[in-house]
Amino acid sequence: MFLENDHSTTNYHSWICPDLRIYWRLGRIPNSGEVVLRAIASLEQFTFSETEGYALQHFSGQYTLNQIQVAVQRKFPDTNSNFTLELLEKLIKLGVLTLDDQKPPSSKYQLKSTVEWIANPDGYWILRNQEDFTFMQVSDREKNVISRLQQGSIQAIAEEFCIDRDQLKLLLQMLAATGMLVGTQPAKPPRNKFNPLQLLFFKVKLFNPDNFLSQNIDKLRWLWSKSFTLIFVTFLAISTVFAIHYRPEITFEIVKLIQTYGTSSFFFAFVLLMALVITLHEFGHAFTLKHFGGIVPEMGLLFMMLVPAAYTNTTDSYSLSRHKRILVIGAGIIVQIALAAIAFWCWFYSSKGSWLHIGSLVLMTAALFTVALNLNPLAKFDGYYLAVAVTGINNLRRRAFGFYSNLLQGKPLKETNQNKLILAIYAPFSLAYIWMVFGFLFWRISDWTLVNIPYTALVILAIWLIYYFFPRR
Structure with a gap:
């Protein structure tokens, strides 16, 4: 599973808002919906609306801007x-939140020694923090601004580059939030109360494969050579022609196999071989990224819509050109197709009824099934990330929904004409797919629950509602 991170410098919604309670106290103004924010150590105070006051109650160091x-x-x-971003900017202007730019340059604005600049061929820069493994995408102008942080005050840098002072402070906060500056650590997301919907998407990290990949990549570099690529493509082309020709026989044998051994036995073997295919698929991603000089910090299990899968953190592929990034994403699917082709020839030349013949048939089925599953661009599997890489539209789904949201609200559309067309087409299909999957799961789970454990489910639901909506202390 290819994973995607948000690399836009204008996306501040994942920031964790600071705890204002250390220096400020929030109170209500009698007979008014407004609230007042008073400084604990001085007489300074500011008045805010009821909506702003409600938002300020959440500035406790636990919640992100988006939350x-x-x-x-x-x-x-x-x-x-x-609203929350505007409130944050208002707090900065009022001096409630501030970065002290009157102090002389210090390590506060110094990039860590583990942070490196990577020039992306697509025209932007990547800041890669190898210590905390965080990334930040910036433009040429922002790179120049960051490079000047140790040499002048915020005010001087803002004037030199004609950048808004508050925007410069936001850039500094982004650097701090991603742990790029000396003395800072990446912000950890707050632990929220358990929600059953979390079961529809969660990850389990298993291990860091980077050292293993580094030790073995040189033994496998021939896989990316031009000569092997030519041989491999020829092999796949011949395999495809033969497989299509023998498709009726393959289908007949699969049906006969299920009838002979039973659905349960076939499904058990299918799942085992699918696990093998998925494992090799993930190593396809990992070794390809390592071949191009990237870092692979983790691999693990992923559950999406209750469907088990695996994932490889290939975020470092954003440092590569679009062509190489597509290869990293597509490597897993290429591995699956190769396994299907090898399985086909093993099935073709082996004796009918032998363990090799039967095993090859099941392996071929598992490989092709996972290829079809992964190529779906409406779910966040490889097909989705291939669409992201090919179109160059990061966060494709979110931007597609945002496109229609802005369109319906009459807000300006800040997308190119080409992107507008892609987003306009993608959003309705994606929404329909999500509703279809969620609707099916909800119907099946509800039906089973009401038939088998209605009272138990009701008690569990009541306990969860009390737990979830009971206010935190």
Whole structure:
């Protein structure tokens, strides 16, 4: 499973808002919906609206901008989508939140020694923090600004590059949030209360394969040579022609196999071989990224819509050109197709009824099934990330939904004409797919629950509702 991270420098919604309670106290103004924020150590105070006051209650060092935005919009539905970001900028202007740029340059604004600049051929720069394995995508201008941090005050840098002072502070906060600066650590997401919907998507990290990959990559570099690529493509082409010709016989044998050994036995063997295919698939991603000089910090298990899968953290592929990034994403599928082709020839030349003949048939089925599953661009499997890499539209699904949201609200559309067309087409199909999958799962789970454990389920639901909605202390 190819994983995607958000690399946009304008995406501040994952930031964890600071704890204001250390220096400020929030109170209500009698007979008014407004609130007042008073400094604990001075007489300074500021007045905010009821909506702003509700948002400020969440500035406890536990919630991200996005989480606060969701909470505010739940209570005040008419709130605009940039409310929390505007509130953050207001707090900076008022001096409630500030980066002290009057101090002389210090290690506070110094990049860590483990941070390196990587020039991307697509015209931007990647800041890679090898200590915490975080990334930040910046433009040429932002790179120049960051490079000047140790040489002048914020005010001087803002004037030199004609950049808004508050935007410069936001850039510094982003550097701190990703742990790029000396003395900072990446912000950890807060631990939220358990929600059953979390079972529809969660990851289990297993190990860090980077050292293993580094030790063995030189033995496998021939796999990416031009001569082997030519041989491999020829092999796949011949295999495809023969497989299509023998498709009726393959289908007949699969049906006969299920009838002979039973659905349960076939399914058990299918799942075991599918696990093998998925494992090799993930190593296809990992070794390809390592071949191009990337870092692979983790591999593990992934459950999406209750479907078990695996994932490889290939975030470092964003440092590569689009062509190489496509190869990293597509490597897993190429491995699956290769396994299917090898299995076909083993089936073709082996004796009918032998363990090799039967095993090859099941392996071929498992490999082709996972190829079809992975190529679906509507789920966040490899097909989705291939679409992202090919189109160059990072966060394709979110931007597609945001495109329609802005369109319906009459907000300006900040996308190119080509991207507008892609987003306009992708969003409705993606939404329909999500509703179809969620609807099916909800119907099946609800039906089984109401038939088998209605009272137990009701008690569990009541306990969870009390737990979830009971206010935190």
